[in-house]
Amino acid sequence: MKYCSECSAIVQLKIPExxxxxxxICESCQTIHYQNPKIITGCIATWQxxxxxxxxxxxPRYGLWTLPAGFMENNETAQQGAARETMEEAxxxxxxxxxxxxxxxxxxxxxxxxxxxxxxxxxxAPGQESIEVxxxxxxxxxxxxxxxxxxxxxxxxxxxxxxxxxxxxxYGDIIRDLNNKVTVNRY
Amino acid sequence: MKYCSECSAIVQLKIPExxxxxxxICESCQTIHYQNPKIITGCIATWQxxxxxxxxxxxPRYGLWTLPAGFMENNETAQQGAARETMEEAxxxxxxxxxxxxxxxxxxxxxxxxxxxxxxxxxxAPGQESIEVxxxxxxxxxxxxxxxxxxxxxxxxxxxxxxxxxxxxxYGDIIRDLNNKVTVNRY
Numbered sequence: 387m388k389y390c391s392e393c394s395a396i397v398q399l400k401i402p403e404x405x406x407x408x409x410x411i412c413e414s415c416q417t418i419h420y421q422n423p424k425i426i427t428g429c430i431a432t433w434q435x436x437x438x439x440x441x442x443x444x445x446p447r448y449g450l451w452t453l454p455a456g457f458m459e460n461n462e463t464a465q466q467g468a469a470r471e472t473m474e475e476a477x478x479x480x481x482x483x484x485x486x487x488x489x490x491x492x493x494x495x496x497x498x499x500x501x502x503x504x505x506x507x508x509x510x511a512p513g514q515e516s517i518e519v520x521x522x523x524x525x526x527x528x529x530x531x532x533x534x535x536x537x538x539x540x541x542x543x544x545x546x547x548x549x550x551x552x553x554x555x556x557y558g559d560i561i562r563d564l565n566n567k568v569t570v571n572r573y
Numbered sequence: 574m575k576y577c578s579e580c581s582a583i584v585q586l587k588i589p590e591x592x593x594x595x596x597x598i599c600e601s602c603q604t605i606h607y608q609n610p611k612i613i614t615g616c617i618a619t620w621q622x623x624x625x626x627x628x629x630x631x632x633p634r635y636g637l638w639t640l641p642a643g644f645m646e647n648n649e650t651a652q653q654g655a656a657r658e659t660m661e662e663a664x665x666x667x668x669x670x671x672x673x674x675x676x677x678x679x680x681x682x683x684x685x686x687x688x689x690x691x692x693x694x695x696x697x698a699p700g701q702e703s704i705e706v707x708x709x710x711x712x713x714x715x716x717x718x719x720x721x722x723x724x725x726x727x728x729x730x731x732x733x734x735x736x737x738x739x740x741x742x743x744y745g746d747i748i749r750d751l752n753n754k755v756t757v758n759r760y
Contacts, residue, residue, distance in 0.1 A: 388578060394575070397578075407646060422612065422647065423612055425609065425610055459609065464684060488672060488675065490651055492650050497612060497651060554741070557672040573671070
């Protein structure tokens with residue numbers, strides 16, 4: 387951020403009075419421009435026990451497999467966003483949508499909200515951001531070609547739940563340190 | 574948003590090619606300025622079965638009671654944010670922090686992430702944004718003087734859980750329609 391989006395003056399990065407974090411401040415119109423984490427909302431969509439994955443047609447991680455997910459939009463709920471993303475990326479309509487897990491990814495200031503849902507008729511087709519979409523059994527999940535650690539974590543927990551016959555909402559962190567090492571905290 | 578924060582040119586509100594939502598677009602430097610929901614993270618902090626509430630020293634809802642909560646910051650996890658807010662607003666240190674519930678408030682594009690936590694020594698004092706802080710038993714909760722519907726919903730669910738002896742993560746929506754009527758959806 388270089389300029390004030392309200393008045394176009396140059397902004398300064400400073401800690402406002404009474405605050406503890408540096409913010410972009412406009413000294414011309416006094417606007418404080420807060421920047422906060424973003425929510426990614428997505429879905430573990432199932433049909434006859436299989437899971438819907440999308441092969442990414444966009445960067446980052448072009449060509450790798452992911453769960454349908456994307457930035458939550460203003461004025462929608464997270465589950466509406468998960469259904470929208472599943473429709474956009476895999477042209478699949480989910481029902482029985484339930485919160486599956488919440489995952490912090492603090493180094494990129496993102497919070498993933500993953501839902502589970504059923505695609506009753508199994509209909510799906512690649513959307514604009516997918517090269518292909520496919521239904522995978524557990525034995526065939528392309529573990530080595532997943533796009534993001536949060537996708538791996540969600541799938542691992544999904545299959546663990548099946549073994550444990552548990553239905554709980556998961557909560558965890560995915561931490562990438564300065565040496566690029568990923569640590570997963572499950573709470 | 575009136576001006577591009579990257580180059581200071583005037584922005585236009587338009588649907589970008591391949592998108593379905595209107596965004597602020599800079600036709601000078603081509604930046605698309607996305608706006609997304611914000612996360613509020615907070616805590617139901619307990620000590621000897623009592624609950625910590627803060628009387629707001631700031632607008633909106635000056636003088637009304639709330640749970641310690643505030644905007645999640647970049648590069649923190651939601652539970653770190655909840656602990657930070659509880660320290661800032663009530664000078665109380667929470668332990669045993671667990672995810673309690675997630676609540677969509679789509680009309681203001683907010684998602685609340687509420688945690689539960691223990692304040693082992695019961696120490697608390699008003700922070701800068703609180704007139705006073707107090708420990709309330711269930712019978713004394715100031716139901717008519719709560720600041721926000723999400724505070725009421727969180728407290729109601731907390732006391733329901735005690736009756737049902739359930740520990741699950743709650744998920745719901747708080748919808749305010751154009752006539753200002755509030756509807757709560759519990760999933």
